[in-house]
Amino acid sequence: MSKVLVVESSVRQEGSVSRQLTAEFVARWQKAHPQDQVTVRDLARDGVPHLDADLLGGWMKPAAEQSAAEQAALVRSNQLTDELLAADVLVLAAPMYNFAIPSTLKSWLDHVLRAGVTFQYTAQGPQGLLQDKRAFILTARGGVYAGGPLDQQEPYLRQALGFIGITDVTFIHAEGLNMGGDAAEQGLAKARKQLEAVA
Template sequence: MTTLLQLNSSLFLADGQSSQLANEFVATWHAVNPNGLIKLRDLAKEPLPHLDAQRVTAFFTPAEARTPEQQTFVAESDALIEEIKQADIIVLGLPMYNFGIPSTLKAYFDQIARAGVTFNYTANGPVGLLTRKKVYVFATRGGIYAGTALDSQTAYVRDFLNFLGISDVEFVYAEGLNKSGDVKEKALASAKQRLAELAD
């Protein structure tokens, strides 16, 4: 059975354009793969705690020496990691806020980046352990940024996923959503056409 993990990060929850595109992709994919298992995690609806010194210390403390509080911190991270480990396909709804990714998504990334768990340090450099996964990223922006120096999202998300061993990453962009005229409609129509092709 194929497992799909959907990660939405729009502040507007299901009303966000990135969430709507991700939702449409998942619905189309599920119609083609009715036996597939879908797990939805809305990072805005249920935000994760941001990384702090206590959590970092807990991650690096040997299991037998952890305090009850540290065990709780590690268990929360372990659950997220197990969830993404089980996923064959990952669908990410990615709005752009102030030229970057939502802080809730950054908190999620920080929770799943664990040395010895999702990546290892080796003599030849770090090696990611989350392999054999396909990621679809539905990136929505108010302006036009793809392929420019102001697009900090694409490189960051791709590099982070590659670091964890996930190299098969497909970006679908819907840009110019805050521009006048029919720019928004054309951008969304193009993104929807692309997602239908990918989901089929």
């Protein structure tokens, strides 16, 4: 049995293409792997705080020296990191907002890229501590960016996940969703075809 962690980040609960794709991915995955356990972390429904001084203080200090506020910040952050540590498969939904990932997803990454837990510094440079995890990233974009210099989602997410040791990463892009004509339909059909092949 594997554990699958789905991270949703569209602000839309209704009409979201990335949520539709994660739902289709999970349905297919569960059909192929009925024993697997799926956990959903919805960053829009259940907001993740930005990094703040309390959390950084909690990370830096031994437990005995932490204030109540630092301990509370740690509890919340640890939950996010523990979910990722426990997962074998990560499914990230990444709508494109203003050429990048949603700020909530950036905040989630700020919690889970954690020194001493998901990566460590060594004499040879930083080293990812997560092993044997696979990631599937489902993007939804109004325009078309994949493979071009303006795609700031895929390179960033590859770098951030690779930094913590997740290097087996598959992207599925649903593009052209706001371009009118047949573009949305074609973009979605292409993404679904890829999804069928990998999930």
